[in-house]
Amino acid sequence: MKFMAQNWKQPVTSFVDWQCPECGDTLKEDRDNRQLLRSNKCKADQNHDAWEPEWIDGRFSTSLHCEKSCCGSMVCVGGRWRVQRYEDYDEHGLPFEDYSNWLTVDTVSPSVKLFETPIELPNEVERHLSRAFALYWNDKASCLNALRAALEASLSEQGVPKKFKTKKGKFQDAKLHQRIERFGKTNGTVAELLMAIKWLGNQGSHDFDAENTLADKVDSALTIMAVALFELYDPTKSEVQTLVKKINKSKG
Numbered sequence: 001m002k003f004m005a006q007n008w009k010q011p012v013t014s015f016v017d018w019q020c021p022e023c024g025d026t027l028k029e030d031r032d033n034r035q036l037l038r039s040n041k042c043k044a045d046q047n048h049d050a051w052e053p054e055w056i057d058g059r060f061s062t063s064l065h066c067e068k069s070c071c072g073s074m075v076c077v078g079g080r081w082r083v084q085r086y087e088d089y090d091e092h093g094l095p096f097e098d099y100s101n102w103l104t105v106d107t108v109s110p111s112v113k114l115f116e117t118p119i120e121l122p123n124e125v126e127r128h129l130s131r132a133f134a135l136y137w138n139d140k141a142s143c144l145n146a147l148r149a150a151l152e153a154s155l156s157e158q159g160v161p162k163k164f165k166t167k168k169g170k171f172q173d174a175k176l177h178q179r180i181e182r183f184g185k186t187n188g189t190v191a192e193l194l195m196a197i198k199w200l201g202n203q204g205s206h207d208f209d210a211e212n213t214l215a216d217k218v219d220s221a222l223t224i225m226a227v228a229l230f231e232l233y234d235p236t237k238s239e240v241q242t243l244v245k246k247i248n249k250s251k252g
């Protein structure tokens with residue numbers, strides 16, 4: 001498996017490693033179908049004396065198709081578009097500047113997976129995960145909530161009870177934190193990953209006004225969830241040690 005959440009960082013200039021929703025093969029953009037529509041404000045600004053290309057913005061739409069000839073599935077993508085200047089060097093080492101189209105996706109139909117999932121994923125976990133994938137593009141906070149629901153479903157599937165017995169012998173609903181701690185008694189490594197997702201989800205629910213921060217938290221939660229699910233349901237493909245090293249390195 002790959003840390004595919006890194007592929008969803010926005011905005012983008014192209015679509016790299018998007019997975020076909022039907023067969024899992026790679027999707028390729030139909031560049032001839034890409035439409036860039038300028039906003040009304042952008043059209044009005046064009047007569048301004050100080051106008052420059054970086055004032056251009058609007059909406060885009062495009063389509064991606066599955067590269068596997070026997071599949072041929074199509075995915076439609078849309079969102080916001082703006083132009084940005086960049087500097088680079090040509091093959092002779094001479095500097096030059098040009099402009100790129102930067103795309104911020106907010107609509108994907110049908111929904112695509114944001115990371116490769118284990119084949120043996122339980123239905124209930126998969127159901128919540130699919131919701132998280134669909135919500136990712138235009139509602140990051142709800143995406144985090146769906147990831148949290150996938151986490152709860154995964155704990156249930158692992159046999160962690162939803163209710164605990166109190167010292168007085170009564171049953172009460174267990175909090176997610178308690179359930180993860182209970183799970184940690186048998187699988188400490190994965191419990192730590194799940195706890196990290198829980199913290200990211202908690203913080204995400206207080207960050208409605210900080211879209212960039214929230215996006216970073218969702219990307220981290222997706223990466224950790226991908227690793228946790230493989231550790232639970234297909235350990236032969238697990239990259240838990242790689243992730244732990246990566247987290248420790250970034251802290252250092």
Ligand SMILES: [Zn+2]
Pocket residue numbers: 020021022023024025066067068071072073
């Ligand atoms: Zn396909």
